[in-house]
Amino acid sequence: MGDFGVEAKGVKQIKFTNWSQTFSCEPNLYFVPKDVEELREIIFLAKSTNKKIRVVGCGHSPSDICCTDDYMISLRFFNNVLSINCETNTIRVEAGITLTEINAYLDSHKLAIPVLGSVSDITIAGVISTGTHGTGAKFGVLADYVLDMELITTSGDTIKCSRDENSDVFLSALSGLGAIGIIIRLTFQCEPAFLLYEYSYPSTLGEVLEELDEELKSCDHYRFLWFPHTDCVSVQNNNRIYNKEVTKYTASQRACNWFWDYAIGYYTLEFAYWLSTYYQPLVPYINRIWFWLLYSRPKERINISHKVFNFECLFKQHVNEWSIPREKTAKVLLELKSWIERTPNIYVHFPVEVRFVKEDDIYLSPAYGRDSTFINIIMYRPYGKDVSHSAYWDQYEKIMKESGG
Ligand SMILES: Cc1cc2nc3c(=O)[nH]c(=O)nc-3n(C[C@H](O)[C@H](O)[C@H](O)COP(=O)(O)OP(=O)(O)OC[C@H]3O[C@@H](n4cnc5c(N)ncnc54)[C@H](O)[C@@H]3O)c2cc1C
Numbered sequence: 001m002g003d004f005g006v007e008a009k010g011v012k013q014i015k016f017t018n019w020s021q022t023f024s025c026e027p028n029l030y031f032v033p034k035d036v037e038e039l040r041e042i043i044f045l046a047k048s049t050n051k052k053i054r055v056v057g058c059g060h061s062p063s064d065i066c067c068t069d070d071y072m073i074s075l076r077f078f079n080n081v082l083s084i085n086c087e088t089n090t091i092r093v094e095a096g097i098t099l100t101e102i103n104a105y106l107d108s109h110k111l112a113i114p115v116l117g118s119v120s121d122i123t124i125a126g127v128i129s130t131g132t133h134g135t136g137a138k139f140g141v142l143a144d145y146v147l148d149m150e151l152i153t154t155s156g157d158t159i160k161c162s163r164d165e166n167s168d169v170f171l172s173a174l175s176g177l178g179a180i181g182i183i184i185r186l187t188f189q190c191e192p193a194f195l196l197y198e199y200s201y202p203s204t205l206g207e208v209l210e211e212l213d214e215e216l217k218s219c220d221h222y223r224f225l226w227f228p229h230t231d232c233v234s235v236q237n238n239n240r241i242y243n244k245e246v247t248k249y250t251a252s253q254r255a256c257n258w259f260w261d262y263a264i265g266y267y268t269l270e271f272a273y274w275l276s277t278y279y280q281p282l283v284p285y286i287n288r289i290w291f292w293l294l295y296s297r298p299k300e301r302i303n304i305s306h307k308v309f310n311f312e313c314l315f316k317q318h319v320n321e322w323s324i325p326r327e328k329t330a331k332v333l334l335e336l337k338s339w340i341e342r343t344p345n346i347y348v349h350f351p352v353e354v355r356f357v358k359e360d361d362i363y364l365s366p367a368y369g370r371d372s373t374f375i376n377i378i379m380y381r382p383y384g385k386d387v388s389h390s391a392y393w394d395q396y397e398k399i400m401k402e403s404g405g
Helices: 005-009 036-048 099-108 124-129 167-173 205-210 212-218 251-276 282-295 305-309 326-342 390-402
Strands: 029-031 053-056 071-074 081-085 090-094 146-152 158-162 182-189 195-204 221-226 232-241 299-304 317-325 352-357 372-380
Touching: 005 029, 005 036, 036 053, 036 071, 036 146, 036 182, 081 099, 090 099, 099 124, 124 182, 146 167, 158 167, 195 205, 195 282, 195 305, 205 212, 205 232, 205 326, 212 221, 212 232, 232 282, 232 305, 251 282, 299 305, 317 326, 317 390, 326 352, 326 372, 326 390, 372 390
Parallel strands: 029 071, 053 071
Antiparallel strands: 081 090, 090 182, 146 158, 146 182, 195 232, 195 299, 221 232, 221 352, 317 372, 352 372
C-alpha cells in the first residue's frame, strides 16, 4: 500500500456540475491521477479513510450518477491511443479518451466506430458504462463493440476481462454504471471508414408506426422525432454510402443553414419556450410552428459517419430515456400521445426521440436479451430556467414500466 502522499494531490472545495447543470456535488477530494500507480494509491487512501470513489468522465450523464461526497477521480490523463490494427479493424485505448479524439485518430487510419449517439465529447469509459447507444436495428449499444477491458478493483488489482476471460466480470462491467471497478484500458471493434447518406423527411406518427418494421429493415440507422401535441414526425434515415463526395455547401448555403439551424432552431426557439414558461398553452403552437419551419420539407446530405451521427446539442435540458421491447413501440407512443392530449395543463417540448437498438447479452444493458426501442423525452431549460416536468416524467415512466421498460 502507498504512503498516502497522494492525499496532497487531491483538490478540495471543487464543485462538480453535470453537463446539463441539473445535478451537482462537492467531493471531499478530487483527483486527476497521472498513471495507474497513482490511481492505485488513491484507491488505498480511500480504503484507509473509508471513502467511496466515483470516477467521472465528461460529466454528460443527465443524472446524479457521478455525484459523491467522498472521492471523485477523473481519468483525463488516460487519453492515449495504445495501438491500432487495420487488419482486424480494432483500436486499443485508455479509458479516459473521448470519442472525439478516437474519431479523429480513426479518420486518419481510414477506420470508424460503427454507430454513435448524438455527441462525441464524452469518454469511452463513460459511454460503455451507461449503455450509451445510437440507432439501427442491426447495431447494439456501444459497449457491445468492446472486445476486452482492464479494470482496477477495490483491492488495487488489475483484472483483464473479455468474453473468453473473466466473462462474468466483463459482462457486468460493460454497462456497469462505474460500480464494478475502474476501467483503465479497452479494445474496441471498429469498421472501415464510411460516409453516411442522410435523408430526412416529414411524416405522421400513424404512418411511421404502421410501417416501422419495414422502415427498420430498409436502412442502417433509422430514427424519428415526434412533435408532441401534434401528429407530426420527422424521420431520419441514414445509410452507408461509398464512392461519393461529401455534400459541399456554398457560402450562401452555409449562411442559410446557419439561419435555420441557429437563428430559428436555437435562438428564436429558446426565446419562444422561455415565453411559454409564462403562458404554457403556447407550447403546442411552438411545437407545430417549429416542425413546419424546420422539418416539413425533405432534406439530404452526405458526410463522414461521425459528422452525421453527431449533432451540436445546444440546449440545456432535462432528459428521461427508457428502453422497451421493440414490439411495444406503437402501444407506448400512442398511450403517451393520448395522455398528453387528454390531460389538462400538460404541455411538453419537442422532440420525443425514438431510436432502435439490437439486443445484447450485457447484464445491465437496457437492451439485454431483446431488440429494443429507446424513447427519449425532454424538457428544455430556456436560459437556464427550470420548467416543471414531474407529471410528464411520472406518467412516461409509468407507461414505460407497464410495457417492460
Ligand atoms: C448532449 C448530450 C447528448 C447525449 N446523447 C446521447 C445519445 O445519443 N445516446 C445515449 O445513449 N446517451 C446520450 N447521452 C448520454 C451520455 O452518452 C452518457 O451519459 C455518457 O455516460 C456520458 O459519458 P461521460 O464521459 O460524460 O460519462 P460521465 O457522465 O462522466 O460518467 C458516466 C458513468 O460512467 C462511469 N465512468 C466514467 N469513467 C469510468 C471509468 N474509467 N471506469 C468506470 N466507470 C466510469 C461514471 O462513474 C458514471 O457512472 C447524451 C448526453 C448529453 C449531455
